[in-house]
Amino acid sequence: MNDFDICQLDRSQITIAGEIAAKAFEDNPVFNYSLPEDPELRFQALTWLTSRAIDYCVQYKHVYTTSDLQGIAAWLPPGAFSSNPLQQLQMALQLQFYSLPLKVGWNRLGRLLNFLSVTEQAHHQDMGDLPHWYLWIMVVHPMFQGQGVGSRLLQPILQQASDEGLACYLITSTEQAVCFYQKNGFEIVRNQKIAPNAPPFWALKFDPCRNQRISYL
Incomplete structure (x- = not known):
């Protein structure tokens, strides 16, 4: 893969991108x-969730892929994600969370909503009102994992964030x-669970100042 393989995801590719993301998150x-x-119902729910998230990010024009859709990196730019209740409601409506x-089923809905709530609380506590890039989805198709595709997909925004002096944040x-x-x-910056019987999640931050210092050593 070379530098010219990284491109913006086109809106017409959202459905297939959602399927690739669901496969990667299986x-x-x-x-x-x-x-x-x-498994079948879970894959359907995953495809719907990832498609909605990618569709939401596409409007900000920072969803990156390769010419043959080897992976997807979907970012929200500074200011696009807010803890303001009204803006959160507008975002939920646009994502069709109703x-x-x-899509998920009533028996697992509480778990998913709890995960979304806890991770957003963590996001707000970790970053507050500090302008930053938020990596919402980062996946590589299982067939292409371990080949450097993911690192390439991150580079456009990591470079821009470094140039702007802005942090990047994600949850995995x-x-x-x-x-x-x-x-x-x-x-x-964080490692916690949403419930005692739940698997953990991690929050990570890219600090451009620290990474610039390292690059000069």
Whole structure:
């Protein structure tokens, strides 16, 4: 893969991008905990959730992929994600969260809503009103994992954030993903569970000032 392979995801590619993301998240412990137990129903719910999230991010024009859709990195720019209740409501409506009971099922809805609530509280506590980039979705198709695709997909915004002096933030839920982000300059700022019987999640932050200092050593 070369520099020219990274491009913006087109709106016409959202459906297939959602399917790729759902495939990549198929064994994710948090989604296994908070989505339907039946594998087929869980995949359908995952595809819907990731498609909605990618569709939301596309409006900000910072969803990156490769020419053959090897992976997706969907970012929200500074100011696009707010803890203001009215803006959160508008965001929930645009994401069509009113359809969650039908897509997820009532028996797992509470778990998913709890996860969304706890992680947003963590996000607000960790970043407050500090302008930052928020990595909402980062996946690589299982066939292309371990080939440097993910690191390439991160570079456009990590470089822009470094140029602007802005932090980047994300939440993930596997140790493998944590190691990947650490290799790309992120540091762990939080490790917690949404419930005693739930799998953990991690919050990580990319500090452009620290990474610039390292690059000069």
